[in-house]
Amino acid sequence: MLRRVAVTAPHEPLLRPPFRNYQFDAAYDEMFQTPGVPRPHYQNLFQTLLELPPEQLRKSQQAADLSFLHQGITFTVYGSEEGTERVFPNDLLPRIIPADEWRKIEKGLTQRITALNMFLEDIYHSGRILSDGIVPRALVYSCRHYRREMRGLKVPRGVYVGVCGTDLVRLPDGSFAVLEDNLRVPSGVSYMLANRKVLKRVFPTLFRDYGVWPVDHYAQALLGTLRALTPLNGSGRSGPTVVLLTPGVFNSAYFEHTFLAQQMGIELVEGRDLLVHDNVVYMRTTAGLRRVDVIYRRVDDDFLDPLCFRRDSSLGVPGLFNAYRAGNVTLTNAIGTGVADDKAMYAYVPAIIRYYLGEDPILANVQTYLLTNDSQRNYVLEHLDELVVKAVGESGGYGMLIGPHSTRDEREEFRRRIQAEPRNYIAQPTLNLSRGPCFLEGEVQARHVDLRPYILYGENVTLVAGGLTRVALRRGSLVVNSSQGGGSKDTWVLRA
């Protein structure tokens, strides 16, 4: 699928630097309509790149890299001992999304998060969708992220997922499809903001001429969302006390936690800063205990409360879950949302949307094989070299097999795992993600990209017009995850 298709009769502009080595293949190209002819919304950038001396871009790139390093905008790679702190590579060329395409994305994601929240409310209460046989009961109850402790618990405004970062990909026909719903603790939004800051400096005129929606108010919108989710039995003060709970300095996203806390002007707390007394959560300050109303938690369910979930967790707060059940504190996102972003549940999301909203999904799903189904499993086991296999509960690009790029041993290993635990895996066709221009090795080259917009759900659903475009920086690679050699670039959503 990744073989480069020879370009017949290359158009004249293509040969001009810095586009001399720009490659085309079967994937949708974000910039070019046909080889050499830019799409209307990329025309301006295309022209700028032809005129700009590459030396100047290279200098801007160096300046940007250095600024990321000095600010310590880094992430931690798990599983290797040394040099675990790395700068998340940033690419200088913006990804541009025209207004009409964004409107569709916005509508589609609003529809999706609304339906998924209704689904969560339903399965943790009466379970209509299960009785009606739309979603198999066994699929819900066998999910590792299903929390029976959440049965019958009312959450403020019925909002389970207040903060969501959905991964979209563009298919060869140019349409966007949802690849993953990240409903637990999605990260990366700080890179969206940091990239924008850099790009405004590198392309000030271009940015102004394009008419791009701003993203800088994200932190404010996030704070507004968190405040809207004041607990049912909160302290009753007009301004609830909101804190951000981080696992601590060794977490891969610690920089983002400090950044968001600072931008929102709220306290960044660790589990050891909080305590629960009479089902009320307090933080330990030098002036005594302060009641906490809303916790934007960046700690996984398992580690939140050692009395309720993992006993060996030192990141959590003993008694937190009881305070939550008592309605004295809000956790955002709620506990147990992972059941709705289980990769096997994903296959049912179109049906979930139709069931609750009576509408057709605006954004399509990617074809997904459920391995608990005998015929689908047999098909997958015979075609492992063509498909992508993913563990249902993992994220960040860990625990997956990319068939076309795998070795025989890796495929055999996954065959064994699938046969042992079919519920634990799903398979999808190897997607040919769209490609966009990147500034690499002193020239413009095409690389595969995806898109992660951030959706907030408090009083209502809001999307900041933009998102994180992730790039597979290695030539030919399809994996955009930061832990697997990916980078990111700024995303410009046009006003008109």
Next chain:
Amino acid sequence: MRNLRENAMLSRVADSLYWMSRYLERAEHTARLIDVDLQLRLDQSPEAGSSRWVRLLQATQVPVPADGAIDAATLTHILTLDRSNGSSIVSCVAAARENLRQVREQCSSEMWEQLNRLYLQINSTAPGEAWLLHSHVFFRAVQEGAHLFQGITDSTMSHGEGWHYIQLGRYVERIDALSGLIGAHFAHLPHPGDQAVESEEYLEWVGLLKSCAAFEAYCKTYTAELHPLRVAEYLLLNAGFPHSVRFSADMVHSALGVIAELTERKAEQPVRLAGRLGATLSFSQIDEIMAGGAKAYVDSIRRQCAQVHIAIHQVYFDYSIESAMVA
């Protein structure tokens, strides 16, 4: 609604700032001690140098080797670049940095960058013959790095509650270090009179003053004529010199006063204990102190300082839920 940011600071954050500051002060102090010692050594017989080393180790609370074999190179290494010794310079700077790293969003980025730079510089120092020969440069770098950090802190960080915990850490550590050093010195040279000292002994007193960064300041006040009594008075009771015990105690007291004000905990233990320590020092007479034994006096100062430290922990960092609920 009161703005939470203005009147509340997480205990963990305060704790980290306090310890960051203590560790950095400790690194600076140790660097000065060894720097002064290595310089003195050049002018002295090996025996005189060895007995000072014992005092130095006692003052920095490093166990003295049982066999008494003291070799300058080894001991310099233990106190500077030895990571297995928790109070070596490299360990202290690393601990200071780690504490600041955990509260990065609370300090200015200039502060973080300076401490990070100092750490990287020290961390990349390779021990060995050549290093020892020019170790003077290293000790200067540690002291200057710490001074620069303090200057940056004072001019870029808001002088709110957090800044006062940094002050507190520095001066609590300084009281402890100074009184430890003075105590060890007087215990080994037990005949301080009001006569000017001479020759070999003279160098020891110069060493003590220099180790407290006080030689020049002392000379301005009392001239270069060194009287043990005046040295003791200057280092213990001078109200205006930043490396005197009394000055440090006054700084601790005033920082605690501000913190008590900001946290609305005026009547509590730490301020009271720090006030008593300050009063002890401001009302003491040097001849009375000497009559009762200088060592006993500084030991009692040290004890009181430890009580202040414990009280700070109990009231601000690590209080019990019950006590907090009553309040």
